[in-house]
Amino acid sequence: MGHFHGPSGSSALQPSPRLPNLASNATATRCRAAPSGDAALRAFRAHHRAGRALDANPALMPALAACARLPTAAAEAEQIHALLVKCGVPDVHASTSLVRAYGRLGRLGDARKVFDGMPDRTVVTWNVLLDALVRAGDLDAAWQVFVEMTQRNVVSWNTVIAGFARIGWAQEAVDLFLEMTGVYGLVPDEATMVGFISAVRDIGLLGMGKSAHGYVLRREFSLDGALGVMLINMYMRCGSIAAAHRCFLSVATKNVEHWTSVIAGFAAHGQPEIALRLFVEMRQMGIEPNGVTFVAVLNACSHGGLVDEGFKYFGLMRSMGIRPTIQHYGCLVDLLGRAGFVTEAVNLASNLPEDPSFVIWSSLLAACRSYGNVEMAEFAASKLADAKPSDGSSYVLLSNTYAQAKQWEDLKKTRRRMEQHGVAKKPGLSWIEIDGRVHSFATADKLHTETEGIYQMLEDLKHNLTSSAYEPESFALSEQL
DSSP, X not given: OGGGGSOOOOOOOOOOTTSOOSSOHHHHHXXXXXXXXXHHHXXXXXXXXXXXXXGGOTTHHHHHHHHHHOTTOHHHHHHHHHHHHHHTOOOXXXXXXXXXXXXXXXXXXXXXXXXXXXXXXXXXXXXXXHHHHHHTTOHHHHHHHHHHOSSOOHHHHHHHHHXXXXXXXXXXXXXXXXXXXXXXXXXXXXXXXXXXXXXXXXXXXXXHHHHHHHHHHHTTOOOSSHHHHHHHHHHHHTTOHHHHHHHHHHXXXXXXXXXXXXXXXXXXXXXXXXXXXXXXXXXXXXXXXOHHHHHHHHHHHHHHTOHHHHHHHHHHHHHTTOOOOHHHHHHXXXXXXXXXXXXXXXXXXXXXXSOOOHHHHHHHHHHHHXXXXXXXXXXXXXXXXXXXXXXXXXXXXXXXXXXXXXXXHHHXXXXXXXXXXXXXXXXXXXXXEETTXXXXXXXXXXXXXXXXXXXXXXXXXXXXXXXXXXXXXXXXXXXXX
16 A cells, blocks of 8 residues: 555646647537437438538537437447448547447447558557446457557556456456556556455455555545445445545535445444435435435344334335335245244245346245255255256255254265265355455365464464353444434
């Protein structure tokens, strides 16, 4: 984090003097003032029919921008592309806009053809292609483009860091951020910090997340948007709910995403009463919840065993015109299962408007095990096996259910089926951050280089805990307001 104070990033790129301008300053002003969307395309067609030369058509750039925004504008993009080729307008800005339009339309092959055919490119052109590949999820191709770039700016790094974080390559995103700031001396902006903090959150690097928060405060970046939401998420995911709530309170203008993040965080940490109080407060502040907010609220009800409240909020959501998704129904199934209404939960899962997800059947099977409902456990396990035959968790949960019911023969049969299908349950991992490095452990793990010292420390802790009383720290929302 010390590298944050390096020299400023690359200056704003200027158009190459070798490239002709498509329009005068007056025309550029008209372009900026041109209407967007379909109106921009209509204006372009009107100028074209009037005989205006392509390089003098003031609606060319707005029309290309409209093609990038409109999912149905593929035909228009092709027509403008054909005109550019026919008229031989070699403008880097128009070609770059065409690459962006094809990229946003999901036509990466066409975007790449235009890019490869450009005699001159700016760093903006490279960034546009990079963004298209990242949006499409082709991170291998994006990385190759990033490596080939002869010049990069902060936007280039931001695009790849955000892409890595989005697909789960969190450590790679952190490493790239450290290279950007430490090796190349570029100064992170708000977009950089959103991608970086997202990666830090996924790994659980609380110390590094706090340093990032400090940098954000020193640079006086706004927390009113995605950056504030990501910081709240980071603290919640790392288990620091008090810090998450303080961050939430520091946001000057909170939107629905800020509220949803803090509600979801308290729900996940077993604080349903606080989560629901925040939901009520949010509505009192005039912030309208969305579908994601209601997933968080229903999760809070599930963790708190609040069955009546859960169905009340589900009804409220529908009365507000929010269409239930499989995630909302899954919360209701989980709510019923956790509260012991296993039969009702299975009936609901079996009659959903779409196929239940693997997660829904997993939560149901866990509920069946908790309440010793063997019949329903077998039904849920069969659904899980259909959904993911190679996953071992369903077999393990079913085996545990049989063991709890003392049905040893059924347990043996289940274990044999696992062996026959070559199914093995992946071990669950725990992790801890020490000096910026994450150490992961499995049950009875003996592979760590410090195994001997770790187990000695565990013995010392066990002795201390058994010889003295321990009271967990509580979190009172009223004390924080």
